[in-house]
Amino acid sequence: MTEKVYVIHENEEWTVHLFRRLDELGVPYEDWFTNAGSVDLTTDPPQGVFYNRMSASSHTRGHRFAPEMAEAKIAWLERHNRRVVNGSRALRLEVSKVNQYMALDAAGIQTPKTVAVSGKEQLLEAASVFEGESFITKHNRAGKGLGVRLFHSLEALEEYAGSDGFDESVDGITLLQQYIQAPEPFITRCEFVGGKFLYAVRVDTSEGFELCPADACRLEDISCPADGASETRPKFQVIEGFDDPIIAKYERFLKKNGIEVAGIEFIQNAGGELFTYDVNTNTNYNADAEGVAGTYGMLELAKYLERQRQTVPAFAK
Numbered sequence: 083m084t085e086k087v088y089v090i091h092e093n094e095e096w097t098v099h100l101f102r103r104l105d106e107l108g109v110p111y112e113d114w115f116t117n118a119g120s121v122d123l124t125t126d127p128p129q130g131v132f133y134n135r136m137s138a139s140s141h142t143r144g145h146r147f148a149p150e151m152a153e154a155k156i157a158w159l160e161r162h163n164r165r166v167v168n169g170s171r172a173l174r175l176e177v178s179k180v181n182q183y184m185a186l187d188a189a190g191i192q193t194p195k196t197v198a199v200s201g202k203e204q205l206l207e208a209a210s211v212f213e214g215e216s217f218i219t220k221h222n223r224a225g226k227g228l229g230v231r232l233f234h235s236l237e238a239l240e241e242y243a244g245s246d247g248f249d250e251s252v253d254g255i256t257l258l259q260q261y262i263q264a265p266e267p268f269i270t271r272c273e274f275v276g277g278k279f280l281y282a283v284r285v286d287t288s289e290g291f292e293l294c295p296a297d298a299c300r301l302e303d304i305s306c307p308a309d310g311a312s313e314t315r316p317k318f319q320v321i322e323g324f325d326d327p328i329i330a331k332y333e334r335f336l337k338k339n340g341i342e343v344a345g346i347e348f349i350q351n352a353g354g355e356l357f358t359y360d361v362n363t364n365t366n367y368n369a370d371a372e373g374v375a376g377t378y379g380m381l382e383l384a385k386y387l388e389r390q391r392q393t394v395p396a397f398a399k
Contacts, residue, residue, distance in 0.1 A: 085130040085394050087111040087387045090155060092140045092148040096366055100135075103384035109391065116152045117145045127159050131390045134168040135343075135364040138177045139225030141252045149177050165394050167387065168363050171340040176363040177223050179257060186358055189335040191328075194357045195260040198222065202250065205243050209236055209258050216261040221251035225362075232261060262349045262357050269349045270321070272329065273365060273379055276343075276386045277336045281377055282324035283368065285347075286317050318368040320375035328356055343383060 087109055091097050097113070104111045116136065136152040156170045175182050183193045199208045209217065213236060221229035229249050233239045242248060250256060267288040273280040332346050345365035348358045367379035 085110075085391055086128070087391055088114050088128070088130055088132045090114045090116050090132060090134045090136060090152050091364070092117050092145045092152075093137060093143060096135070096137070096364070099367075099369075099380045100384060103378075103380045104387070106381075107384050107388055109384060109388045114155070116155060117148045119151060121155050121158055123158055127162050127164050129394065130164070131387060131394055132156075132159050132164055132166045133343075133387055134166060134173060136173055136176065137225055137364045138223050139228065141223075142226065142228070146252070149173065165390060167342050167390060168344075169340055172342075172344075172363040175339060175341070175361055178253070179220070179222050179224060179360070180255065182361045185339055186335065186361070189331065189338060191331055191335060191358050192356065194262055194359055197258040199256045199258060200254055202243050202248060202256075205256065205258070206236060206240055209233075209239050212236075212258065212260070216263075218259050218261050220257045220259060221249075221253075222255035222257055223251055223253040229256065259359075262351050262359075264349050265352045269347050270324075271345050271347045272324075272332060273367070274332065274336060274342075274344045274346070275379065275382045277333060277341070279329045279333065280379060280382060281375065282321045283371055284319045284321050286315060316371065316374075318371040320371050320377065322375070326356075328358075342386075 087104065089097060089100065089111060091113075092115065094115070101111065101113070112130075114132075117140075134152060134156060136149050138149070140146070140148040153170060153173055156166055156173060159166050160169055175185060179196075180198050183196055186193050195211075197208045197211060199205050216232065216234045218233065219229055219231050219239075219242075220227075229251060231242065231249075233242070264287075267286060269285050269287055270282055271285055272282045328348065336342070336344055341361075341363055343363065343365060345362040346358060347360040347362070348356050350356050365379070372378050
């Protein structure tokens with residue numbers, strides 16, 4: 083069999099571990115770094131399995147139009163019935179939280195109250211629905227916690243919107259979102275490979291919303307005093323034996339939307355209500371947390387891609 087796994091991406095730091103795992107398993111692959119470039123739409127794509135891990139935060143690395151170029155390639159691949167893991171639907175959800183929330187809502191999964199706003203001048207009027215409540219801003223095309231700020235009043239938002247520090251989403255859409263107050267400063271991220279639950283990781287948010295688990299954006303562990311002593315709490319911890327009804331809902335959501343590889347994040351309030359607020363279709367894994375737990379996302383992903391490669395003739399019609 084000569085078919086390869088083709089990896090569509092724009093961030094070499096986020097593929098090094100996947101390529102290492104593919105090498106370990108002896109899986110033939112090709113690096114489709116996708117930023118600038120071209121695709122001849124009149125030609126046939128090669129045979130193989132094509133894995134899309136394009137990121138919504140590509141513009142922060144100088145790759146402003148990488149998602150659009152990836153979408154062009156994926157449209158070409160899908161037109162020719164090639165096997166695409168995380169295809170065009172997954173990409174549309176990756177680059178738009180509005181699309182994520184509407185898809186989650188359609189699947190009966192609760193999300194925080196959210197208002198999408200285009201134009202800085204419209205922010206204050208739109209935020210009036212949160213009067214008397216705390217709320218956050220975030221970017222519609224985000225990743226890495228882009229644009230996440232907490233406000234306790236409309237006056238604070240007005241000051242921010244009028245300042246030089248106002249940070250607008252690259253697609254021009256700012257989200258105003260209900261602030262969910264968790265009893266403890268952490269969120270939970272559920273990882274899925276092949277549309278099936280792999281593990282859940284607890285992520286400490288006490289120092290902010292830069293939640294990327296990859297080694298390339300590694301954060302230091304957090305020191306926290308306990309009983310007069312100082313102890314270190316890991317930023318990321320795999321939760322042993324995690325089991326919650328939300329897993330089945332997430333798996334149905336992923337299947338309905340053609341997403342095979344994902345990390346989905348949720349937060350719970352003091353009353354135990356669960357709110358899902360982010361779907362990452364180019365998910366990364368934290369090596370330290372996985373080393374403690376003895377489970378490895380990139381290894382499972384590499385195995386999954388190889389299984390798809392072994393059956394690729396069934397898809398190439």
